[in-house]
Amino acid sequence: MLKRNDKEQYFKDFDAIEILFEQNYERVYRKALSILLDSELAKDATQETFVRAFSKLDTLQDKSKFTSWIYTITANVCFRMLSQKIESRKKKLSIYNNDGDFRDDLLIDFNIPEYIYEDNELREYLKACINEFDEDTRQIINLKYYNDLTIQEIAACLDMKEGTIKSRIHRAKEKVAEKLKLFMDLKG
Known part of the structure; x- marks a missing residue:
């Protein structure tokens, strides 16, 4: 049970x-x-942000930095929610039919990660190609092709313009296509 002074402090803190x-x-x-691009998810994230912030308020050293601190919590909550959203949306595209043969209804495209990952040697070559990109481009490629985010979601996550994201993806695809063509010519 709270003592009188404790109650007063509690209500001051609550206020x-x-x-x-x-x-x-x-x-x-x-x-x-701005990160989640979904009003219902944003409401959930906002609620979770405040619950986390207020439960850890005693760990904030400089109370004048509350706004930037809660923004950091907001971003972390949103990125976690995006990761969960991505995981739930992920669906493996099988390029094989039930007999184990390539499906006839698919066009083989080197931009489809599932196709590329069927061949170990090709997969390793692709990883090497992607590792040659700068950090931002690698992150964009990862979010787009391996985490299935939209251009809009990537732009919000990385705080970049959609046009920048599109141009980096385009340039990266051109470079990878050139290197893969060379790889396939040498291999085959």
């Missing part, structure tokens, strides 16, 4: 938390919406 919530709710929600 402070309520003020922090009211002052930051809209900004946290907008940040979550």
Whole structure:
């Protein structure tokens, strides 16, 4: 049971938390919406952000940095939610029919990671090609082709313009296509 002084402190803390919530709710929600691009998910992320922030408020050393601290929590919550969304959306595309032969209805395209990953030697060559890209381009390729994010989602995650994402993907695909053509010519 709380003593009188404890109760007073509790209600002071509760009032402070309520003020922090009211002052930051809209900004946290907008940040979550800019990353998740889904209003319902953004509301969930906002709620989870405040629950996490207020449960760890005592760990914040510099209380004047609350806004930037809660933005960091928001981004982490959103990225975790995106990862969960990606995992649930992932579906393996089988390029084989039930008899183990290539499906006739698929066009073989070197841009399909599932096809590339069927051949170990080709997979290793592709990894080497991708590792030659700068860090941002590798991250974009990973988010687009291996995590199945849209251009819009990638732009929000990396805080880049959609046009920048598209041009980096285009240039990367051209470079990989050139190297894969050379690889296939040498191999075959």
